[in-house]
Amino acid sequence: MTPLRFRPLLKRIRWGGTRLGRVLGKPIGSESDYAESWELCDHGTDQSVVEGGFWDGWTLRQLMATHVRDLCGTERRLHQFPLLVKFLDASDRLSVQVHPNDVQARCFDPRENGKTEAWVILDARPDSRIYAGLKRGVDAFRLQRHLAAGTVEECLHSYPVRAGDCVFIPAGTVHAIGEGILLAEVQQSSDLTFRLHDWGRLGADGQPRPLHIEESLACIDFNRGPVDPVVPRRLNLVSEELVSCEFFTLRRHTLREALHLTNDGRFHVLLVLGGCGSLTCDGTEQPLQTGSTLLLPATCPRVLVEPRGDLILLDAFLGPVLEEQNNGQDQRELSTSRL
Numbered sequence: 337m338t339p340l341r342f343r344p345l346l347k348r349i350r351w352g353g354t355r356l357g358r359v360l361g362k363p364i365g366s367e368s369d370y371a372e373s374w375e376l377c378d379h380g381t382d383q384s385v386v387e388g389g390f391w392d393g394w395t396l397r398q399l400m401a402t403h404v405r406d407l408c409g410t411e412r413r414l415h416q417f418p419l420l421v422k423f424l425d426a427s428d429r430l431s432v433q434v435h436p437n438d439v440q441a442r443c444f445d446p447r448e449n450g451k452t453e454a455w456v457i458l459d460a461r462p463d464s465r466i467y468a469g470l471k472r473g474v475d476a477f478r479l480q481r482h483l484a485a486g487t488v489e490e491c492l493h494s495y496p497v498r499a500g501d502c503v504f505i506p507a508g509t510v511h512a513i514g515e516g517i518l519l520a521e522v523q524q525s526s527d528l529t530f531r532l533h534d535w536g537r538l539g540a541d542g543q544p545r546p547l548h549i550e551e552s553l554a555c556i557d558f559n560r561g562p563v564d565p566v567v568p569r570r571l572n573l574v575s576e577e578l579v580s581c582e583f584f585t586l587r588r589h590t591l592r593e594a595l596h597l598t599n600d601g602r603f604h605v606l607l608v609l610g611g612c613g614s615l616t617c618d619g620t621e622q623p624l625q626t627g628s629t630l631l632l633p634a635t636c637p638r639v640l641v642e643p644r645g646d647l648i649l650l651d652a653f654l655g656p657v658l659e660e661q662n663n664g665q666d667q668r669e670l671s672t673s674r675l
């Protein structure tokens with residue numbers, strides 16, 4: 337199976353903007369509230385559909401049902417594509433929220449998953465802030481007191497961010513994305529969000545949007561504390577590891593020269609975070625530009641990525657299963673070659 341490209345699913349929410357179109361080339365219309373572009377998803381009726389090539393028109397669910405080994409390899413038994421990948425444009429602040437872990441999620445809906453997520457910032461205003469985790473010493477009692485008083489912001493750990501920063505939000509972490517931020521998000525396939533606080537705003541109907549205080553308090557990990565941006569771990573000249581957790585691994589490749597991606601028996605989701613170039617597999621060349629997303633199936637032959645200028649790729653995949661993690665070996669072979 338060669339690299340797959342999917343049609344983006346655009347979501348309009350009132351905190352959205354126009355950068356999904358202006359910066360990332362997504363097919364937005366004339367409105368100004370394009371909030372999320374779901375690049376890859378297999379979640380209920382939200383289904384990514386292949387665009388072009390042999391599998392044109394197939395949904396990700398159909399591919400998972402009939403070609404799961406080609407797509408995801410033999411390492412794990414999967415019934416649903418495990419990652420949901422989005423771009424998100426926050427021209428206004430998002431609500432303060434928390435997501436359940438797998439066990440908690442299934443209490444709310446047996447078909448749902450927990451939601452651990454990670455963000456890589458693509459663009460931010462100088463005053464844009466991320467809210468991630470509770471300040472040290474904030475327990476359930478203190479949080480509830482501030483919720484009642486409308487002063488919950490005092491409990492939140494927050495800081496300015498800029499392009500390139502990555503923030504890892506395990507399930508149970510209180511968080512909010514501040515205004516002015518454009519980011520890429522990789523998360524478990526889940527749509528369970530509990531809203532803790534909405535900054536006192538009113539919804540489109542003039543009413544406050546519903547809050548889920550009880551559910552939020554049940555899901556918050558009060559031991560987490562403040563969550564700072566990740567410190568990338570340099571792997572070699574072009575690659576760094578941003579996140580490695582049981583749900584996904586995120587690496588960032590900054591290319592100035594051609595790079596071969598060798599098959600490692602797993603799928604890889606590639607998102608272009610900056611720059612442009614091309615990707616060639618099996619004699620077929622596909623353009624890459626900022627905002628492009630490609631899924632390299634587990635059976636994908638070797639791929640050649642050629643940057644034009646600098647090209648920044650985010651590479652999301654499932655790390656080795658636990659037994660393999662123990663022997664400390666990384667199967668991924670990454671080689672650069674000069675043309």
Ligand SMILES: [Zn+2]
Nearest residue numbers: 433435453511
């Ligand atoms: Zn979230």
